[in-house]
Amino acid sequence: MNRKYLYPILIVVVTVIIYFAEKYVDKQTEAYPETVERSASYFEFEQSILPTSTTGTVIAHQYFTLSYAEAHEQAEWVAYELQKKQIKNSDFKRPYFVQDRKVKSGSADWRNYKNSGYDRGHLCPAADREFDYNAYHETFLTSNISPQDNSFNGGIWNRLEQKTRYWAKKYDGVFVITGGVLRNGLTTIGDERVSVPKEFYKIVVDTRGGELKTIAFLVPNKGSDQSFYEYTVTIDAIEEKTGIDFFPKLSEAKEKKLESTIDRSGW
Numbered sequence: 001m002n003r004k005y006l007y008p009i010l011i012v013v014v015t016v017i018i019y020f021a022e023k024y025v026d027k028q029t030e031a032y033p034e035t036v037e038r039s040a041s042y043f044e045f046e047q048s049i050l051p052t053s054t055t056g057t058v059i060a061h062q063y064f065t066l067s068y069a070e071a072h073e074q075a076e077w078v079a080y081e082l083q084k085k086q087i088k089n090s091d092f093k094r095p096y097f098v099q100d101r102k103v104k105s106g107s108a109d110w111r112n113y114k115n116s117g118y119d120r121g122h123l124c125p126a127a128d129r130e131f132d133y134n135a136y137h138e139t140f141l142t143s144n145i146s147p148q149d150n151s152f153n154g155g156i157w158n159r160l161e162q163k164t165r166y167w168a169k170k171y172d173g174v175f176v177i178t179g180g181v182l183r184n185g186l187t188t189i190g191d192e193r194v195s196v197p198k199e200f201y202k203i204v205v206d207t208r209g210g211e212l213k214t215i216a217f218l219v220p221n222k223g224s225d226q227s228f229y230e231y232t233v234t235i236d237a238i239e240e241k242t243g244i245d246f247f248p249k250l251s252e253a254k255e256k257k258l259e260s261t262i263d264r265s266g267w
Contacts, residue, residue: 049175049205049212051077052245059102059143063135064124066143068100069182072195073108074146077179077244078123082168090130100143107143112190121148123178125161146180147189147196151223157200160217160228164204167267175205180221181241197221201238203246204267212247212258215267235259 050058053067054076064080097110097120113120123144129135138144148157168174180197187196199220206213218233218241235246236259247255 049177049207049247049249050079051177052248054243057103057105059100061102061138061141063129063138064144066123068103068105068107068143070103070105072180072182072186073112073192074182074194075123075143075179076182076242077177078144079175079177080124080128081173081175082128082164083173084169084171086128086131087165087169088131089127090133090136092130092133092136094126095137095140097140097142097145100141103143107141108190108192108194110142110145112192112194113145113147114190116147116189118147118189118196119150119153120145121153121157124176127161128165128176146200147194148200149222152200152219152221156219156224156226156228160202160219163228164202167204167206171206171208173207175207176202177205177246178202179242181218181238183241199241201233201242203235203238206266212250212254213263213266214258215264216262229264232262232264234262 050065051067055067055069055071057068057070059066059068064078066075066078068074069076099109100107110120120142122139123146124139126136126139129139164174164176179201180195181199181201182195182197186198188194189196199218201216201218203214203216214235216233216235216238217228217231218238219228219231238244239246239259247258250258
């Protein structure tokens with residue numbers, strides 16, 4: 001065959017193969033399994049501790065709740081309970097990422113991250129949900145991911161996630177609220193213009209004894225050899241950057257005390 005025609009034909013063939021390969025992936029992820037019923041403590045958490053939503057789009061999944069920011073194509077926060085008994089290493093097969101059908105505006109397609117230079121960073125970590133495959137699968141909803149620098153995702157942020165699991169064991173369970181700092185003018189990736197946060201925050205809550213004890217972190221989205229403790233901040237500082245009220249149902253006095261101080265004792 002004349003090379004003049006060979007190369008265009010090869011291009012068409014490769015394009016068709018890629019198209020149907022991606023359609024196959026879509027077919028594999030058309031449905032995702034539902035998980036079992038939530039614990040009573042999770043419902044109590046939802047009613048008393050959940051932050052406000054600046055977007056009005058709060059979505060409750062089986063094992064985490066999120067506030068979706070359509071303008072940034074990701075959650076502004078994800079909140080969940082991490083029980084001591086849930087800390088397991090089950091070595092589940094990694095599923096595909098799938099769009100969140102509960103996001104009526106449509107959560108970002110996973111292809112936005114291809115060749116972007118950023119990881120598909122979980123907000124509720126998959127490693128926090130290895131006690132049940134369906135719960136693990138749920139963390140691969142694209143509403144639960146955000147663009148993260150690889151050295152950040154696999155470095156300081158990963159170390160903080162591991163420490164959070166340690167605290168869940170130590171304190172017989174904790175609650176976690178986490179997300180990227182979303183604002184206008186951020187770098188974006190993909191056709192849907194997914195915002196790349198410059199910083200990520202994590203708030204860990206210990207509710208033992210009926211009193212809330214918290215520690216909060218605000219970490220730049222880049223690699224760092226420093227301890228995550230160097231990025232401990234007040235919750236007020238995170239609220240100022242995000243516009244989110246993290247403990248709206250507390251009395252004013254309790255909220256002020258909890259959010260304005262840094263107390264690393266016990267953490």
